Amino acid sequence: MIQNLVNQQLVDSIKEIARAKTTKIIVPGENYIPVTGKVLDEDDILLGVDSMLDAWLTAGRFSDEFERKLASYMGSRFSFLVNSGSSANLLAFYALTSPKLGERAIRPGDEIITVAAGFPTTINPMIQFGCIPVFLDIDIPSYNIKADQIESAITPKTKAIMLAHTLGNPFNLDIVMQIAKKYNLWVIEDDCDSLGATFNGKKTGTFGDLATLSFYPAHHITMGEGGAVLVNNAKLKKITESFRDWGRDCWCPPGKDNTCGERYCQKLGDLPEGYDHKYTYSHIGFNLKATDMQAALGLSQLKKADSFIEKRRLNHKLLYNKLKPFEEHFILPESTLNSDPSWFGFMLTIRDGSKINRNDLVEYLEKNKIGTRLLFGGNLIKQPAYKNSNYRILNSLDNTDKIMNDGFWLGVWPGLNEDHYDYIIGVLYKFLNKQ
Ligand SMILES: Cc1ncc(COP(=O)(O)O)c(C=O)c1O
Numbered sequence: 001m002i003q004n005l006v007n008q009q010l011v012d013s014i015k016e017i018a019r020a021k022t023t024k025i026i027v028p029g030e031n032y033i034p035v036t037g038k039v040l041d042e043d044d045i046l047l048g049v050d051s052m053l054d055a056w057l058t059a060g061r062f063s064d065e066f067e068r069k070l071a072s073y074m075g076s077r078f079s080f081l082v083n084s085g086s087s088a089n090l091l092a093f094y095a096l097t098s099p100k101l102g103e104r105a106i107r108p109g110d111e112i113i114t115v116a117a118g119f120p121t122t123i124n125p126m127i128q129f130g131c132i133p134v135f136l137d138i139d140i141p142s143y144n145i146k147a148d149q150i151e152s153a154i155t156p157k158t159k160a161i162m163l164a165h166t167l168g169n170p171f172n173l174d175i176v177m178q179i180a181k182k183y184n185l186w187v188i189e190d191d192c193d194s195l196g197a198t199f200n201g202k203k204t205g206t207f208g209d210l211a212t213l214s215f216y217p218a219h220h221i222t223m224g225e226g227g228a229v230l231v232n233n234a235k236l237k238k239i240t241e242s243f244r245d246w247g248r249d250c251w252c253p254p255g256k257d258n259t260c261g262e263r264y265c266q267k268l269g270d271l272p273e274g275y276d277h278k279y280t281y282s283h284i285g286f287n288l289k290a291t292d293m294q295a296a297l298g299l300s301q302l303k304k305a306d307s308f309i310e311k312r313r314l315n316h317k318l319l320y321n322k323l324k325p326f327e328e329h330f331i332l333p334e335s336t337l338n339s340d341p342s343w344f345g346f347m348l349t350i351r352d353g354s355k356i357n358r359n360d361l362v363e364y365l366e367k368n369k370i371g372t373r374l375l376f377g378g379n380l381i382k383q384p385a386y387k388n389s390n391y392r393i394l395n396s397l398d399n400t401d402k403i404m405n406d407g408f409w410l411g412v413w414p415g416l417n418e419d420h421y422d423y424i425i426g427v428l429y430k431f432l433n434k435q
């Protein structure tokens with residue numbers, strides 16, 4: 001893969017600098033324990049430097065290889081690299097609005113089944129396009145949609161189900177896929193927090209028509225900023241690529257022309273005969289592409305994905321066992337039946353009636369150099385941004401409110417180990433003794 005760095009002395013120097021920059025020791029009590037983090041090594045940096053030395057800059061050989069290897073790693077038909085997980089969600093959703101999908105195309109005013117307990121950019125594309133999110137409550141302690149309520153949310157306007165696998169724990173794909181099939185609905189899996197999770201032994205991200213990944217540093221693998229759309233439905237391949245690449249009809253990679261061999265001999269739309277295919281647009285699209293430097297980092301990180309995921313699982317288990325004695329105060333997380341989560345974080349919800357106040361606890365942990373996070377936006381419809389949005393709620397969002405008020409999560413990223421957890425537990429005991 002490395003093509004430009006052929007001088008061993010130079011390679012050794014880069015590795016030495018990279019080692020110094022990427023080796024981080026977090027001493028519990030002395031250093032802040034971040035709730036998420038990236039794990040980089042000298043090989044990641046070396047490949048990044050090599051990609052820069054190509055002086056190509058946009059999507060090129062590294063992007064092609066990353067897309068191929070990611071699809072193969074996931075078991076998806078195709079993958080498209082984009083510049084963030086949020087862009088991946090935008091692209092996946094807009095792909096389903098293509099007029100090329102005929103009656104099944106999502107139109108403004110259509111309803112999309114989702115949850116309000118999560119990250120904003122899972123639901124933003126549907127609102128931006130003028131659709132109506134239909135919010136269902138979540139189950140505690142899986143923190144995923146109450147799948148048994150989905151069928152009762154369906155109306156003639158329902159077109160899709162778009163959900164994240166919360167904090168790496170798969171939602172019930174048996175029920176979701178069964179309902180989608182019965183009512184001819186699209187499914188988008190937001191797999192941004194769950195790379196490598198499985199359901200019935202199959203990777204999440206391969207069930208829905210489309211799925212999305214994020215490669216922001218907090219996530220399972222990183223390229224700084226980055227994301228991908230996994231396409232499991234062949235009909236959507238060309239459409240997804242078109243929306244990503246300015247909306248154009250042509251599918252030439254950057255720097256290439258006339259891939260189709262019909263650059264100047266087509267008649268499309270009301271354009272004159274032979275109008276340049278490279279500048280012919282079949283969608284009102286975006287440019288969401290990433291660079292080859294990002295892809296190079298991603299390629300190097302992808303090799304380590306399995307080991308990162310295993311470490312996250314191990315950390316989750318360690319923390320679970322250490323927090324078991326606190327069950328009187330906290331609801332501990334549970335994996336969805338028939339799944340093997342790829343944990344993003346360790347979610348805790350303070351039990352009703354406990355004397356613990358979530359904000360006091362989180363503040364105490366932070367003061368003692370322990371990073372924490374809330375479950376992203378809590379109940380998104382209570383956020384100022386959604387005040388005037390159009391949406392529908394099925395039944396109640398009581399559990400969504402519960403996690404907004406009483407939930408938070410701790411880190412399980414591969415940079416943490418048992419020493420960090422022993423320290424966290426010690427601080428937790430101190431806090432409880434003060435109550
Ligand atoms: C479930 C989920 N979806 C989407 C995103 C957005 O990813 P990005 O930060 O790469 O835009 C995030 C961010 O963490 C997320 O948690």
